[in-house]
Amino acid sequence: MIRIVTRGEIERTLIALVRKEKEIDEERLTPGAVLAEAGIDSLDSLTILFAIEEQFGISIPDDRARAMKTFGDMVDLVSDLVGTGETGLRIED
Amino acid sequence: MRITNEILPVSQSSILNPQSSILPHSQSSILNPQSSIHVPRVVITGVGIVSPFGRGRAAALDALREGRSGIRNITSIDTSALNCRIAGEVPADAHEGLHRGHDRFTRFALIAAEEAVAQAGELGVEPERVGVLIGTGLGGCETLDGAYRRLYAENGRIPPMSIPMSMYNAASSAVSTKLGAKGLAYSVVSACASSAHAIGLAAQAIRADQADAVLAGGSDAPLTTGIIRAWESMRVLAIDNEHPEAACRPFSADRKGLVLAEGAAVLVLESLENAQRRGAEILGEIAGFGATSDAGHVTDPSADGAARAMRLALADARLEAGAIGYINAHGTGTRANDATESAAIRSVFGKDPPPVSSTKSMHGHAMGASGAIEIVSSLLALREGFLPPTLNLDTPDPECDLDYVPHTPREARVAAFLSNSFGFGGMNAVIAVRVG
Numbered sequence: 001m002i003r004i005v006t007r008g009e010i011e012r013t014l015i016a017l018v019r020k021e022k023e024i025d026e027e028r029l030t031p032g033a034v035l036a037e038a039g040i041d042s043l044d045s046l047t048i049l050f051a052i053e054e055q056f057g058i059s060i061p062d063d064r065a066r067a068m069k070t071f072g073d074m075v076d077l078v079s080d081l082v083g084t085g086e087t088g089l090r091i092e093d
Numbered sequence: 094m095r096i097t098n099e100i101l102p103v104s105q106s107s108i109l110n111p112q113s114s115i116l117p118h119s120q121s122s123i124l125n126p127q128s129s130i131h132v133p134r135v136v137i138t139g140v141g142i143v144s145p146f147g148r149g150r151a152a153a154l155d156a157l158r159e160g161r162s163g164i165r166n167i168t169s170i171d172t173s174a175l176n177c178r179i180a181g182e183v184p185a186d187a188h189e190g191l192h193r194g195h196d197r198f199t200r201f202a203l204i205a206a207e208e209a210v211a212q213a214g215e216l217g218v219e220p221e222r223v224g225v226l227i228g229t230g231l232g233g234c235e236t237l238d239g240a241y242r243r244l245y246a247e248n249g250r251i252p253p254m255s256i257p258m259s260m261y262n263a264a265s266s267a268v269s270t271k272l273g274a275k276g277l278a279y280s281v282v283s284a285c286a287s288s289a290h291a292i293g294l295a296a297q298a299i300r301a302d303q304a305d306a307v308l309a310g311g312s313d314a315p316l317t318t319g320i321i322r323a324w325e326s327m328r329v330l331a332i333d334n335e336h337p338e339a340a341c342r343p344f345s346a347d348r349k350g351l352v353l354a355e356g357a358a359v360l361v362l363e364s365l366e367n368a369q370r371r372g373a374e375i376l377g378e379i380a381g382f383g384a385t386s387d388a389g390h391v392t393d394p395s396a397d398g399a400a401r402a403m404r405l406a407l408a409d410a411r412l413e414a415g416a417i418g419y420i421n422a423h424g425t426g427t428r429a430n431d432a433t434e435s436a437a438i439r440s441v442f443g444k445d446p447p448p449v450s451s452t453k454s455m456h457g458h459a460m461g462a463s464g465a466i467e468i469v470s471s472l473l474a475l476r477e478g479f480l481p482p483t484l485n486l487d488t489p490d491p492e493c494d495l496d497y498v499p500h501t502p503r504e505a506r507v508a509a510f511l512s513n514s515f516g517f518g519g520m521n522a523v524i525a526v527r528v529g
Contacts, residue, residue: 054248
């Protein structure tokens with residue numbers, strides 16, 4: 001069964017995932033927010049990426065993970081990957 | 094401080110005089126009477142323990158004084174796939190909610206280290222001169238067990254913190270970070286002798302002026318399905334699921350094997366000068382360290398290797414065998430260890446060996462943490478004036494012919510003791526401790 005998710009739903013889910021791993025004010029997680037500047041170090045990123053993979057049933061390639069600098073990059077990345085493969089999810093703008 | 098000149102080879106006056114040449118090894122001063130090499134003595138000023146008796150020194154001391162077993166049915170994991178459902182498990186209320194985000198063995202080490210440091214008080218030395226040496230036999234078993242379960246039985250994804258949480262130096266790293274200790278830091282691995290080696294090496298580091306103080310000890314948390322099953326395969330576990338407290342029977346003719354356990358103990362070691370300068374209470378002294386290898390069988394112990402380690406520890410401490418008032422045995426409760434260790438003690442101490450007991454009969458075998466747990470347990474008991482007993486020694490064994498302090502604690506004044514730890518791989522470590 002295919003479930004349709006919106007970009008807004010992905011963003012809200014990601015905010016919740018990030019905040020579960022790291023105490024960050026929700027207002028700070030704007031699309032342009034640089035993750036490192038928000039206090040998310042490399043090890044935090046790994047844990048967050050793992051939680052994203054678990055949540056969405058996706059696999060994030062290393063090069064895509066390394067390229068992720070901002071919260072907006074994170075939303076883009078997940079939106080790209082959610083619509084592909086056998087996740088059972090389809091993205092809808 | 095109850096350490097007196099009678100039991101100390103170096104006089105107090107020379108210790109108090111920083112200009113004097115203090116050489117614990119008399120031969121060195123004979124060979125080089127002009128030498129001014131200063132070798133500090135290493136004292137214990139804080140101890141912490143989390144064990145099957147619970148969290149803290151008081152819980153351990155109460156159990157040792159009562160001769161009460163901490164071995165019980167395992168509750169921290171699902172035991173339905175196991176034949177052995179008993180262990181020296183640390184009670185949940187001793188650690189739950191503390192130091193989240195670390196493996197269980199690291200959390201135990203942090204709990205023990207915090208208690209030890211609190212007792213020691215302000216060390217008054219630069220953080221760069223404080224070291225951390227935590228021994229472990231098996232490292233982050235809980236983390237690896239969870240990761241492998243995911244890999245082979247679930248979705249194949251391994252949490253990214255699996256490596257830093259399971260590495261053998263995770264506990265040393267976490268203690269160093271938590272307490273801001275920036276001197277030498279590593280882990281020591283020699284199976285069931287790991288923490289004894291760690292404590293011996295820590296004392297040597299202070300003697301060698303590589304550190305002014307070292308937090309030394311051990312931690313292990315091996316109670317996972319995989320590790321217990323692996324031990325079951327070796328057929329050396331004492332399995333009595335109906336009577337957990339009676340399972341571990343060191344030196345008894347009807348002994349069936351060891352009981353796995355978990356926990357941690359950490360000691361604050363520092364130079365005698367530093368302890369005296371800051372007016373710290375001196376709980377004891379790491380007087381000697383002996384380490385040998387059997388270079389023989391990987392699992393069958395050798396009396397020669399154990400005996401040589403005991404002799405080396407005595408020589409390092411410049412103690413005669415007769416000065417030892419108690420031995421905390423490795424005393425696993427396996428057929429092989431107990432007879433071999435008894436023979437080794439007999440060969441070192443001759444016709445008049447001191448009382449020997451195995452506190453593993455109460456707390457089980459906490460693998461690499463056992464040496465530290467046993468040194469701390471012995472020190473706590475001896476400072477209170479009693480020998481901890483060997484429980485369940487119901488049937489004398491002709492091959493085990495020493496005084497094992499059976500069943501109940503015994504009042505005694507002891508100035509110095511040995512703690513034996515022998516690991517698979519034939520690795521032996523013996524620590525000689527003067528009681529403060």
